[in-house]
Amino acid sequence: MNTQLTIRHSSRLHGTLTVPGDKSISHRALILGSLARGQNRVRGWLAAGDTLATLGAIRSLGIDVQRRGNDLTFRGGTLSRSLGHVNCMNAGTAMRLLVGLLAGQPFETTLDGSDQLRKRPMRRVVDPLRAMGANITETEGRAPMTIRPAPLVGMEHRLKVASAQVKSAILLAGLQAQGTTTVIEPGPGRDHTERMLAAMGANITVNGTFVTVDSGEVSLAPLELTIPGDLSSAAFLIVAATLLPGSTIQIDGVGLNPTRTGLLDALRRMGADISIEATSEEAGEPVGTLRICGSGLRGTEVGGAEVVRAIDELPILAVAATQADGDTVIRDAAELRVKEVDRIGMLAQELRKLGAEIEEQDDGMIVHGPTKLHGAQVNSHGDHRLGMALAVAGLVAEGETCVEDADSIGDSFPGFAESLAKLGAEIG
Numbered sequence: 001m002n003t004q005l006t007i008r009h010s011s012r013l014h015g016t017l018t019v020p021g022d023k024s025i026s027h028r029a030l031i032l033g034s035l036a037r038g039q040n041r042v043r044g045w046l047a048a049g050d051t052l053a054t055l056g057a058i059r060s061l062g063i064d065v066q067r068r069g070n071d072l073t074f075r076g077g078t079l080s081r082s083l084g085h086v087n088c089m090n091a092g093t094a095m096r097l098l099v100g101l102l103a104g105q106p107f108e109t110t111l112d113g114s115d116q117l118r119k120r121p122m123r124r125v126v127d128p129l130r131a132m133g134a135n136i137t138e139t140e141g142r143a144p145m146t147i148r149p150a151p152l153v154g155m156e157h158r159l160k161v162a163s164a165q166v167k168s169a170i171l172l173a174g175l176q177a178q179g180t181t182t183v184i185e186p187g188p189g190r191d192h193t194e195r196m197l198a199a200m201g202a203n204i205t206v207n208g209t210f211v212t213v214d215s216g217e218v219s220l221a222p223l224e225l226t227i228p229g230d231l232s233s234a235a236f237l238i239v240a241a242t243l244l245p246g247s248t249i250q251i252d253g254v255g256l257n258p259t260r261t262g263l264l265d266a267l268r269r270m271g272a273d274i275s276i277e278a279t280s281e282e283a284g285e286p287v288g289t290l291r292i293c294g295s296g297l298r299g300t301e302v303g304g305a306e307v308v309r310a311i312d313e314l315p316i317l318a319v320a321a322t323q324a325d326g327d328t329v330i331r332d333a334a335e336l337r338v339k340e341v342d343r344i345g346m347l348a349q350e351l352r353k354l355g356a357e358i359e360e361q362d363d364g365m366i367v368h369g370p371t372k373l374h375g376a377q378v379n380s381h382g383d384h385r386l387g388m389a390l391a392v393a394g395l396v397a398e399g400e401t402c403v404e405d406a407d408s409i410g411d412s413f414p415g416f417a418e419s420l421a422k423l424g425a426e427i428g
Contacts, residue, residue, distance in 0.1 A: 005403040005409070005427070006400060006401070006402050007391050007394030008375075008399070008400050008426035008427070009394075009396070009397060009398055009400075010424070011246070012244050012247040012424065013244055013247040013248075014247065015249055015250075016249070017237075017249075017250075017419055018252050018253050019233040019234045019251060019419070020230060021070065021227035022046065022192075022229065022230040022232075023046050024164070025192055025255070025285065026054075027050070027051060028097070028193055029045065029196070029223055030042075030051075030074075031058065032223070033076050034061070034063045034079060036221060036222040037219040037222070038076070038077070039073060039074070039075050039222050040074050040076060041071075041223065043070070044070055044226045046227065046230065046412075047067075047069075049090060049408075049410050049411035050090065053090065053091040057087070057088055057094055057111075060086050061081075061109070075222075079101075079102075081108065082109055087112060087113060088143070089114055090113065095113060095120075096122070096125045096169050098111055099126065100125070100170060101173075103150070104152050104175075105176075108147065110144055110145065110147075111143060111146075116341075121141055121142065122138055122141060122142055123138065126141075128157045131157070132152045132173055132174075133152045133153050134173065135147065153177055155179075157170055157182065157183050157184065158184040159184065160186065162186055162188070162308045163189065163335075164189050164190035164191070167183045167185065167211065171194070171204075174214075175197075175215050176215060177215055180213070182213075183211045183212075187304075188259060190257070190259045190260060190308070192285070195283060195284035197213070199223075200220040201218060201221045203216045228256075228287040229252075230254075230413075231254055231255050231256070231257075231260050231261065231263075231264075232260070232313060233412060234254050235263050237292075237420070238267070238290065239267070240392045240420065240425065241292040242267065242272045242294060242295055242297065243395070244294050247294035248294075249292050250290070250292075254290055255286070256286040257286060258286075258309075261309060262308070262311075262313065263310045263317055264276065264290075265310075266302050266310060267320065270297040270298055270299070271295055272292070272297060272320075273293040274290060276289075296325070297369075298324055299324045299325065299326030299329075299367075299369060302314070302317065302328070302329070303330070303331040312385060314333055315336075315343055315385050315386055316388070318351065318365060318367050318389070319392050319393045321367035322356045322367055322371050322393065325369065328366070329366050330361075331361065332363055332364065339385075340384070344364065345360060346383065346386055348360045350386065353376040353377070353378050354376050354393055354397050355376075355397070373393060373397035373398070375398060375399030376402075377401075378401065378404065380404065381405065384412045387405065388409055390403050391406075395425055395426075395427075
């Protein structure tokens with residue numbers, strides 16, 4: 001289904017709301033919980049396109065997940081062979097983590113997905129797993145992939161590029177391997193898997209950029225958690241409120257994992273008025289409240305380790321940069337080229353239709369600001385984050401903006417348009 005989202009120039013935003021559960025944690029709750037000995041209880045789970053793919057995959061592997069709205073209960077501990085291919089649909093996180101989960105299982109499984117997912121590179125996950133002894137056949141480095149039973153041996157892996165998905169796949173395999181498995185990252189990366197495993201009682205240690213897991217004799221305890229709101233989803237509301245003068249919004253119950261707050265750091269450096277208050281913790285994840293007021297911005301530079309902490313938010317940061325005083329440089333972000341789509345090329349192409357001045361680089365972009373945006377017909381190209389970024393750009397553009405293929409937004413933020421409308425945005 002190809003839906004269209006219409007956005008009109010809006011004045012200030014005002015109000016208090018929450019955002020759907022964290023997508024990364026929702027994926028991991030299902031996958032790690034499937035290994036736990038006992039009954040998992042997960043509240044606030046994200047029911048969106050990508051996570052529903054993970055739910056379907058876990059069910060196809062013999063785990064009876066009971067779902068009531070956004071609450072899940074299921075007993076982990078024993079996976080079984082799927083009757084057919086496991087369909088990961090459009091979810092890259094699901095496929096990459098499942099390869100690690102299944103590498104140590106005593107049955108054969110084939111992972112497949114959408115045409116879009118079949119284009120995404122998988123060898124950077126497969127190669128380290130093969131080094132541990134995994135028997136994996138891929139299709140020219142991509143899906144479909146078949147995983148056959150094989151004994152795994154723990155070893156040390158040094159990642160060339162920080163990737164939470166690759167790290168998580170290796171750690172999942174390490175839980176089922178003989179001996180110790182260590183992942184060495186080139187810099188700080190997302191650590192949701194490590195936090196959740198620690199909360200479940202795994203033999204895991206983190207020392208700087210070294211993460212070590214030992215299968216040992218420890219059984220994982222079942223999960224009992226409420227998933228915090230997704231900061232990556234909140235990012236679009238944060239930027240919308242920042243760019244519309246006079247806005248004041250509050251977002252409650254948001255995950256504040258420090259490996260995910262790069263966008264907040266960059267926006268505050270640009271002059272954004274954002275206050276952060278940590279209020280609680282869930283399975284090792286800090287949770288809190290964000291308050292955002294409209295404010296003027298100035299250009300900045302984002303690169304190095306900060307990119308890892310803001311990789312999914314860089315498209316909406318680029319939208320913010322179109323209204324900032326001066327140039328904003330985003331570098332070291334070549335990873336954006338191999339997401340659901342080429343987010344550098346497609347974002348630059350679509351924002352230019354609105355009047356933005358963007359120079360595309362191999363590993364990022366230079367955004368010249370401020371520029372006066374005007375309404376236009378734009379397309380998400382089936383990418384949820386591009387769709388939301390273009391919608392926010394439409395709020396500050398003169399006239400009317402139509403985002404084609406807007407149904408993709410449901411992959412991570414169901415109710416996105418309704419949330420903006422609740423805050424007073426002209427959207428429909």
